[in-house]
Amino acid sequence: MQVDSMQLNILLQVFATVFMTGLIWFVHVVHYALYSRIGAAAWYERAHVSRTAFVVAPVMIVEAITAILLLPLRPAYVPEWSVWLGLGLLAVIWLLSFLILVPQHFLLAGSTDPKEIHIVMRVNALRTALWTARSVLVLWMLAGGLSAPITR
Numbered sequence: 001m002q003v004d005s006m007q008l009n010i011l012l013q014v015f016a017t018v019f020m021t022g023l024i025w026f027v028h029v030v031h032y033a034l035y036s037r038i039g040a041a042a043w044y045e046r047a048h049v050s051r052t053a054f055v056v057a058p059v060m061i062v063e064a065i066t067a068i069l070l071l072p073l074r075p076a077y078v079p080e081w082s083v084w085l086g087l088g089l090l091a092v093i094w095l096l097s098f099l100i101l102v103p104q105h106f107l108l109a110g111s112t113d114p115k116e117i118h119i120v121m122r123v124n125a126l127r128t129a130l131w132t133a134r135s136v137l138v139l140w141m142l143a144g145g146l147s148a149p150i151t152r
Contacts, residue, residue: 016063021135035117045109077144
């Protein structure tokens with residue numbers, strides 16, 4: 001079976017989004033939830049930021065590139081509005097991540113204030129919901145391709 005650039009792009013999009021959704025749920029339910037028990041110790045925060053970047057950054061970049069490439073590489077079975085919706089969700093995720101959560105993690109590296117932990121939990125809950133919505137959307141896009149007629 002030969003995979004064309006449209007199919008490869010949508011498969012990479014699905015992989016990256018579903019991977020990030022699973023990861024964000026784990027981080028929210030397990031990792032961040034432990035802050036309330038152990039506090040936001042400086043050593044833990046520094047380790048979290050440096051180690052998380054190696055896992056998250058490449059996949060987030062793949063997700064963003066493939067989401068943007070869906071505009072010119074959109075299969076006929078994927079409605080244009082769904083691509084724009086996916087890009088909008090991703091833009092909000094990136095804004096929340098880089099304008100609020102990254103600076104918040106640097107604050108936590110020097111603070112044990114429970115209010116700071118609460119901010120991380122609230123903002124991350126929103127990101128978790130947005131990534132879950134993106135997963136539903138990209139899986140719906142993929143399902144459209146699975147039910148599309150095969151042409152040769």
